[in-house]
Every structure is written in C-alpha cells, then in structure tokens.
C-alpha cells in the first residue's frame with residue numbers, strides 16, 4: 001500500500017490531520033490499532049479552546065459541535081469556601097471555550113473520514129517506522145485477522161499520532177532525543193454521573209483535602225474529578241464516599257449545593273508532564289500525546305494535539321504549493337514554542353490547585369495568596385484567561 005502521508009493513530013490528532021490533508025487535496029492513510037467502538041468511547045478531554053473550535057469549523061467538522069456543544073464564557077475558582085468567577089471574553093477581547101467531549105470530536109471526524117476521506121483502517125497496529133531519514137519512509141503494520149503476515153505502508157511522510165505509548169517516536173535515534181519529564185504524586189479520580197451539572201460553568205476548587213473539579217458533558221451529564229493519591233484504584237472509592245468528598249471540597253459559605261446522581265463510570269488518571277524533543281526526524285513527524293503530555297488541569301492535551309496537526313498540514317500544503325520545505329523544516333521548533341507555553345500553564349494550574357502530600361504550611365499559604373491575587377488583580381486574571389482560552393497557532 002502507498003500514500004503521501006501515513007498517519008499512525010486515530011485519536012483527535014490523527015483524525016483531524018487526515019481531514020485537514022483531505023481538504024488540502026493531499027492523500028493519507030490512517031492506521032489505528034484499536035477498533036472503532038473503543039476509539040469512540042474512550043472517555044477523556046472535554047474542553048475545546050477557541051482556536052480548536054475555529055479549526056474544527058473551518059475543516060467542516062463543526063456542525064454537531066455548534067448544535068450540541070456548550071459555549072462557556074468563564075470558570076469559577078474556589079478556596080476557603082469562597083468563590084471567584086473569571087470572565088474570559090471580558091479579559092481576552094471576546095474569547096471563550098466550548099464544552100464538547102473528545103469522544104464526540106472523534107465520532108464526528110471518523111464519520112467524515114469514512115464518508116469523504118482516504119482509508120482509515122481500524123485494527124491495524126503499527127509495529128515500526130522504517131527509513132525515517134530517507135525519502136521513502138515506511139510503516140510496518142499488522143492488520144487484525146492477518147496474523148503472521150505484516151503489511152507495509154509506503155509513504156512520502158509519516159506522522160506519529162499514536163499517543164503516549166506509541167511506536168513512532170522509537171524510530172528517532174536515542175542520541176538525538178532529549179526528554180523532559182515530571183510526575184506528580186497524585187492522580188484524578190474521574191466520574192461520569194447522570195445528573196444535571198450543579199453549576200453552569202466549570203468549578204476548580206482548592207481544598208486542604210485536595211483539588212476537586214466540576215465539569216460536564218451535556219446539560220444532563222456531570223463530569224467530576226477528585227485529587228487522589230498516586231496509585232489509587234477507583235474501586236477503593238464507593239459512590240457515597242465520592243459524593244461526600246466532592247461536597248466537602250466544593251463547600252461554599254453561601255450554601256451552594258452539589259446535586260448527586262447515579263455514577264455511570266469511574267477511573268483514575270495519573271498526572272505527568274512530558275516533552276520529547278525534537279518532534280521531527282527526517283520525514284517522520286510526531287504530533288499530540290506522542291510528543292508531549294500535560295497534567296489535565298486546564299484541559300490542554302487535546303488542544304495541543306490540534307495545534308501540532310494544524311502546523312503540519314499548513315507546512316505540507318506550503319511545500320506542495322511553493323516547493324519550499326521551509327515550514328516543514330521549522331515544524332519541531334514551531335510546535336515546541338506552543339507546547340512549552342501549555343506545559344507552563346498546566347504546571348501552574350496544577351500546582352496552584354493541588355495539595356502535594358508533603359505540602360508545608362508555607363506552601364499552603366502561598367497557594368492561597370496566588371488564589372487571592374487572581375481574585376483581586378485583573379493582570380493575574382488576564383494571564384489565566386489567556387492561557388485557558390488558548391495560545392495562538394503560529
């Protein structure tokens with residue numbers, strides 16, 4: 001099999017890239033190791049930055065998002081039973097975010113790809129990228145049902161959109177790679193519950209017992225998270241214990257109430273920061289979680305993946321139109337500038353709101369001082385609002 005761009009992985013990065021290339025008249029093949037139902041149901045991110053919303057719309061993938069997504073103009077920060085709203089449009093010249101789940105973005109992009117785009121192969125696991133530094137890189141892969149009989153996808157370019165455990169980045173020689181990493185001594189216990197969200201905007205709460213986040217998936221489905229110790233098993237927590245802990249951490253002095261409802265899913269997400277440099281080797285490019293991970297606080301993961309594939313699609317289109325590889329050559333540096341801003345933002349949000357197991361009273365006071373500063377300084381609030389609604393694509 002032969003194509004111009006071989007894409008490994010059908011998460012948001014791979015699926016959106018296939019769509020952007022299709023719109024630019026460039027053919028691609030997407031290889032996805034899992035089946036379609038798995039990809040469409042994997043519960044992950046929920047917040048789309050303004051720039052992501054604009055890109056999905058321009059790519060012709062925004063119709064259902066515009067119908068069913070919830071535009072949010074702010075978030076609430078809570079600490080010490082006090083609440084403070086951050087107003088995004090007022091602070092950023094009109095920018096906002098959209099609550100529309102990653103599962104739904106993937107469903108929309110898969111439907112479009114199968115209807116109008118090039119091949120999207122499910123159950124096709126990439127085993128290795130070969131010849132990354134030649135003019136004809138290849139992806140060796142195994143299609144389900146063809147065991148013992150590897151296939152080869154011959155490409156002009158390969159983009160590894162294969163997430164944090166993918167194989168693409170292994171094709172970059174170790175001596176050229178630098179990895180920057182930090183793990184956090186806590187995770188998030190996330191639940192989905194069949195109950196209307198108790199607040200119409202997201203609530204980020206700092207509490208001496210740990211962080212809590214109120215989010216949503218629709219007007220009738222709540223998504224909530226609790227900071228838990230690293231290595232926690234979700235089954236250790238009964239439904240009642242989860243609700244009681246959420247109530248404690250969200251409590252306000254003005255009698256705000258958290259509505260309970262049936263919990264339909266619970267799982268624990270570990271937290272880490274990770275950057276793999278460079279994001280390109282020869283004709284192999286990395287995009288999304290394959291190249292970088294952020295802790296989820298501030299919802300940057302999916303949005304960063306979108307920035308990478310927009311940058312790649314633009315660079316390849318430029319090459320096709322002008323013959324110049326200038327933007328492709330700059331891919332890694334261009335992406336990494338935005339990646340590091342998001343790493344900084346996610347780190348700041350994480351350390352602002354979570355309580356480390358070894359936190360000292362001095363650090364506790366500093367956190368509260370940072371939150372008080374956000375509640376009283378437009379400059380501090382503007383910095384948060386700009387980061388939250390998204391750093392621009394270059």
Ligand code: FAD
Nearest residue numbers: 009011012013033044045126162163288289299300301302
């Ligand atoms: P992925 O979505 O991981 O997609 C990679 C795809 O590649 C997968 O479909 C995988 O099956 C496929 N693949 C892997 N290896 C191969 C192979 N060898 N061959 C073929 N296919 C392969 N972000 C937020 O902003 N908010 C959140 O609340 C949030 N929660 C998260 C919870 C979890 C458990 C995880 C893991 C991530 C979460 N994230 C969250 C991050 C966000 O979901 C990711 O940043 C986003 O999915 C990145 O998209 P991607 O396309 O780069 O990677």
Ligand code: DHB
Nearest residue numbers: 045046215296297298299
């Ligand atoms: C969600 C996840 C986040 O990490 C965040 O900061 C806000 C919302 C969510 O899954 O809804």
